[in-house]
Amino acid sequence: MIDILREWLGPWYLYIKFVHVTFVMVWVWSTAHAYAYFVVPVFKAWRRHPDDDAVIVLRDWVMERFDHGVIYEHVAYPIILITGPLLYIAGGWSTAADWLVLKLALVVLITLPIEVLDYHLSHFGGNKAKIRATGDSEKYEAAIHQHWYFLLYSSPMIMPAALLIIFLAITKTHF
Amino acid sequence: MRAPFSGNPARYRRAAILISAYSVLSVYTAFALMKWLLQGDTWVFGWKPLLLVAVLIPLYARFCYRWIMRTDAQYGSGSRWQLIPAQVKLPEFDPHKHKANSP
Known part of the structure; x- marks a missing residue:
């Protein structure tokens, strides 16, 4: 299941990363x-x-x-929570990465x-x-x-x- | 008669200690357990990480206490702000009016 998702999401990694990073910035700095x-x-x-x-x-x-x-911050946060796991799957990351x-x-x-x-x-x-x-x-x-x-x-x-x-x-x- | 705000330095000191202990211990425990259970790493239970946790808790508690005290105007910055009397109308958001105007 994870492998299928990884194969499907893999080509979109940088696009998902763009969305993730943009909304992290909104979450952190908007207020x-x-x-x-x-x-x-x-x-x-x-x-x-x-x-x-x-x-x-x-x-x-x-x-x-x-x-x-704080609506900006609170719209950004769920998007971060969704795109974060997508990046984890698409990027082939594992718990071996300490960071x-x-x-x-x-x-x-x-x-x-x-x-x-x-x-x-x-x-x-x-x-x-x-x-x-x-x-x-x-x-x-x-x-x-x-x-x-x-x-x-x-x-x-x-x-x-x-x-x-x-x-x-x-x-x-x-x- | 408005109720006075109950915040005081003793309460903030207790809160800072709790915040620091919770933050450092919970994050360290979660990190160590994940590394140990999922990757078999045992270095997370060595003396260096434990020393870091032991040093970080009082340092971070002190940081939190000073942060809270400054933010709450108990001491530190904020003294340059002056209260200048002014009579103004404050704009208020009216969702009903907004709805009524929309097509």
Whole structure:
């Protein structure tokens, strides 16, 4: 079965790689500017002035725009998860490649749980615009706090992991 | 009355230790098991990888703690940002209006 797939996908390897690498770049960088220059400065202002109503209005607006803006990242991620295994098959790779095994562990154990939680917080139960529409201000404030915790705790994990994934994919390091 | 944010340095320290321990141990364990079970490699259980794991956990925990503290404005950068009073209208996305206008 794998051999048939490999034979069928083999000629398309570079095309699949193009799609994979393009969407990895979208996944990694699409929110970088908004995160660094909008979300973090506004949330820092809120943490230093937690009772300033004007800062809170801006905080809520930025958070809701960020919920919307991560759509690029969240469209890219499933495409990466589909094209990654296709490359594995088409390229004839195996677990003998150290870089690939480490990359696989990073994707499954670090990025996947974070992205699942991010989908929930941004688009489903934790979506701030939807919660605001219910008129429940306590739930809204709790959702903002929850998302800030998520960004605080996930950013030191996902950013080095993403860079390490790109490094391993390019250098194909053997230990 | 809005509930205050519950984040504090002690909580962030605990979180950083957990994040580091989970990240390093889970990735190392998965990597070592795959190399051992699928390729028969035993070097993954040698003293060098284990030393690397032992050194990496406290270093990465410290990195995470400092990252979280800086991001949360507990210390470090961010002091150059100023709060300048301004009255503006913030644009809001209206999906209903968008639907109504579409053919």
